[in-house]
Amino acid sequence: MSDRTDELSTRSLRALIVLEEVVSHSTPVxxxxxxxxxxxxxxxxxxxxxxxxxxGFLQKEIDSVSYTPGPRLKSLSVGILSSGTGREVRMAILNNLARDLGETCNLAIPSDDGMVYLERVETHWPLRVELPIGSTVPFHCTASGKLYLSSLSASKVKRMVKSLHLAQNTPNTKTDPQALLDDIKRIRVQGFAEDDQEFIHGMLAVAVPVLNTEGKMMSSLAVHGPSARLTMEVARGHIDRLRQAAADLAAVVCDDPDDELLD
Amino acid sequence: MSDRTDELSTRSLRALIVLEEVVSHSTPVxxxxxxxxxxxxxxxxxxxxxxxxxxGFLQKEIDSVSYTPGPRLKSLSVGILSSGTGREVRMAILNNLARDLGETCNLAIPSDDGMVYLERVETHWPLRVELPIGSTVPFHCTASGKLYLSSLSASKVKRMVKSLHLAQNTPNTKTDPQALLDDIKRIRVQGFAEDDQEFIHGMLAVAVPVLNTEGKMMSSLAVHGPSARLTMEVARGHIDRLRQAAADLAAVVCDDPDDELLD
DNA sequence: TACTAGTGAGATTTATCGTCCCGTTAGAAG
DNA sequence: CTTCTAACGGGACGATAAATCTCACTAGTA
Known part of the structure; x- marks a missing residue:
């Protein structure tokens, strides 16, 4: 293995090392x-x-002295995760999960305007919701979005809820900030999020976090289906299976691929 | 913006460019x-x-001629996507502000050459000014820029104004150093800055500072619009709302990432 | 045999390192 | 409260050493 100092003397790698360092902090540095x-x-x-x-690989923060990943680095990382060998493994996990649960499963990450679908496996049911990969859904009325909100610090989540436009998509949508905050608090405690027809009438969902090794939320893994064949009770019963898949996903993404050969 | 060939001549970026190219293909290359x-x-x-x-940023495929992202690149991308930098929160606050005011809002930080746009939320009006994120605008004839100047010490302001090139962008542009200094002094007293068609003819803006916990200006939050639908009087009426958003932004930036649970 | 992909060795260009200097800040003394 | 001093972070300029480009070669293949 090359030494760290070895790599620092290689000019081409310095920028990468610096990027790694910036990224390794989850806050602006x-x-x-x-x-x-x-x-x-x-x-x-x-x-x-x-x-x-x-x-454009880095971006100065609002305080004009610290740095965060820039747009180009983000698109790069999206490309990495959605290309290459890892994608098949992830899709396999998702496919497996969707087959077990019999409903559509998806993987979503936060973006500026809402949660964006990264991967998605459809069921073969004729009745299903059409939200292709790349779709953006609101924070406040989806299981994935509320799960993300619950991963923020208290002050951030308060400002966020205050600033979000809590559009009433369905009668169940929580448009009262306090009700939403209460829901988020519950989500934080129980470790998963529910969406009981808050986004689309007749569709419900549950979501669990995919955590990296440091326990930070990387993405959210959710299953959803129409209320005609999926009750919230049944959906809650899927939580354990979801958690297992989330752990698999986390392991796949975080692990070094060259760890050990097949046993 | 830098040209592609420009970036290739910068050694530090070549490795990044190559990586971008590798990941842009979804198959080994x-x-x-x-x-x-x-x-x-x-x-x-x-x-x-x-x-x-x-x-370890790349790895060779089985055929030993093509490349795929390596373990290190994968962990890098995981770090990027999982680092919820709070940008979503900032954007939510800006979105909310822009929705309330009905005009384009932006967040700018000072750099060497002028104020650079960090975030920006457009309105849906057909008539609007196109100044994308990353654009740099002059100090002397924009609300954000003058606001920044007003945050400097007296001696610095004088030196700065003396060394700036006070280009006359419009008839309203203050090209007389003394007039500019007077304006800056007024800005310092009243706590916000105005730009009445000093940068672009037909565009006016007001800006308020985003202050850190020590009261120092970190960045400027501004709203601007065409004089056809936005009068300076109306814009001044937005100041309170702007200040509120600025306080939210400051709180989000300054708060500790360490969670305290919802109360 | 000819053509394409990858490799090796020198001259050159380029980024980088050490040093210095400036502006800012913290602390203390007047 | 002001002012001085010292220390620190951050930016500019020449010597240096690294990376690069040109050219020519090897190897594999049609």
Missing amino acids: TAFTIGKKVDLPKQTLHRILTTLTAA | TAFTIGKKVDLPKQTLHRILTTLTAA
Whole structure:
């Protein structure tokens, strides 16, 4: 294995190392913080940061001194996760799950305007909801969205709920901020989210988080179906199976693929 | 924006460009395929590929000629997608603000050359100004820029104004240093900045500061619109709402990521 | 045999490192 | 409260060393 210092002396890799360092913090980082970790001359580090920022791989934060992943890095990572060998494995897990549960399953990640579907496996039922990959659904009235909200800090979730437009999609939609907050609090405690016809009339869903090794939520895994054949009680019964699939997904994504051969 | 060839001449970015190219294909790619897209000498490309492979960012496929994302790149992308940086929260606040005010709102931070747009929410009006995220606008003739100038110390402001090139963008642009200084002084007193068609003829704006916990200005939050439907008087009426959103933004940015549970 | 993909060795270009300097900030003394 | 000093973070300039480009070669294949 190459040493860390070895890699730092390879020019082509420095930008990558810096990116890794930025990404490894889940909060915006300052140049100084990175400098404490990567042992590069500060000028070099600073130039790399500005270069990466100018190219759109990084983005200056609102305080104008710290950095976060930029749009280009995000699209890159989406490309990584949706390409290559990992995708088949993920799809296999999802397919397996959907076959077991007999309903549509999906994997969603947060974006600016709502949750966006990353993967999706349809059932063969004639009656199903058409929300293709790439669709964006609201935060406040979907299982995935509420699950994401529940992963935020208390102050953030409060501001978020205050700022969201709580459109009344169905009679069940929670348009009262306090009711939504209560729901989110419950979700945080129980570890999964429910959507009982809050987004689309006649459709209900449950969602569980996919957690990375540090326990942060990477994405949400959900199953949904029409109320005609799926009751909330049955859906809750799927939670364990969902959690298992979520753990599988987390393992697949986080693991080094070259860990050990087949037993 | 930097050109593609521009980026290729920047050494630090070449590895990133190559990675982007590799992941843009959803199947394993050979060196030759990449070479057709990125216009690098074969030797250079090959060295970059082997370096990236040795470092674990890429890995060779079974056929030993094509490449796929390696374990390190995967964990990087996981980190990016799971780092909920709170950008969603910021966007929600901005969206909410823009919806309330009915005009385009933006968040800008100072840089060396001017104010750079960090976030931006457009209205659905057909008539609007096109200034995408990442655009840089001058200090001396924009609400955000003048607001930033007003946050500096007196000596700095003087030096800054002296060294700025006060280009006359419109008839309203203040090109006299003393007039600009007077304006800045007024801004400092009243706590918000106005731009009455000083940057673009027919566009006016008001901006308020986003302050951190120490009271220092981190960024500026502004609303702008065409004079055809937005008068300065109406814009001034938006100040309170802007201040409220600015407070929300400040709170979101400054709060600790460590969760305290919902009360 | 000819053609394509990958490889090796020097001259050159380029980024980088060390040093210095400036602006800012924290602390203390007046 | 002001002002001084010291220390720190952050930016500019020449020597250096790395990476790159050109050219020519090898190997595999049709």
